[in-house]
Amino acid sequence: VMGLNVRAIRDVDGNETGFPIRDVPVMQKPRRSETDSDEGSTLPLIIGLVALCLAVVLVATAATSLVLARMRLLSLADGAALAAAEGFDLTDLHVVDGQVRAELTDEGALAAATEHLGSTPIDGLEEVVLIAAGSDDGRSATVTISAMWRPPLVIWLVPDGLRLEA
Numbered sequence: 109v110m111g112l113n114v115r116a117i118r119d120v121d122g123n124e125t126g127f128p129i130r131d132v133p134v135m136q137k138p139r140r141s142e143t144d145s146d147e148g149s150t151l152p153l154i155i156g157l158v159a160l161c162l163a164v165v166l167v168a169t170a171a172t173s174l175v176l177a178r179m180r181l182l183s184l185a186d187g188a189a190l191a192a193a194e195g196f197d198l199t200d201l202h203v204v205d206g207q208v209r210a211e212l213t214d215e216g217a218l219a220a221a222t223e224h225l226g227s228t229p230i231d232g233l234e235e236v237v238l239i240a241a242g243s244d245d246g247r248s249a250t251v252t253i254s255a256m257w258r259p260p261l262v263i264w265l266v267p268d269g270l271r272l273e274a
Contacts, residue, residue, distance in 0.1 A: 163265060170259040170266040177257040178272055180232055185253050185274040187228060188221040192241050192249035195220025212243035221251045234258065239273070 221241035
């Protein structure tokens with residue numbers, strides 16, 4: 109055979125056995141130039157992924173902080189409304205149709221809500237303001253308060269602060 113080196117398979121004694129084997133030259137990979145290299149191309153992807161993950165963690169932290177501040181404010185408003193609803197004097201009791209009823213006044217509700225907010229520790233809330241306290245029907249009290257929320261870490265993805273109202 110032209111151009112190929114053909115050799116036979118031989119056993120231990122030197123006798124030819126089996127089919128002949130051809131020595132075929134092995135093709136080598138072409139060498140790549142330095143401009144074809146993709147070395148280091150994953151670094152920008154890794155940096156982008158780390159930045160994205162960090163942004164997600166910071167936004168999730170801010171959102172969690174906002175939800176917790178809103179829950180604290182609602183709890184504080186509920187306590188102030190309860191204090192305002194129970195903040196009547198014995199002189200405010202009246203008998204109507206054989207039943208004793210307490211008549212709540214706006215002034216009494218405001219005084220009780222203010223006293224409650226003054227004596228309650230306000231943790232995690234800034235600039236708490238009593239907006240309104242009163243009684244529309246003389247039987248229940250309504251209290252509106254607001255507070256300022258600030259994120260734990262200020263980043264450009266979330267606002268510097270929000271005014272919450274409950």
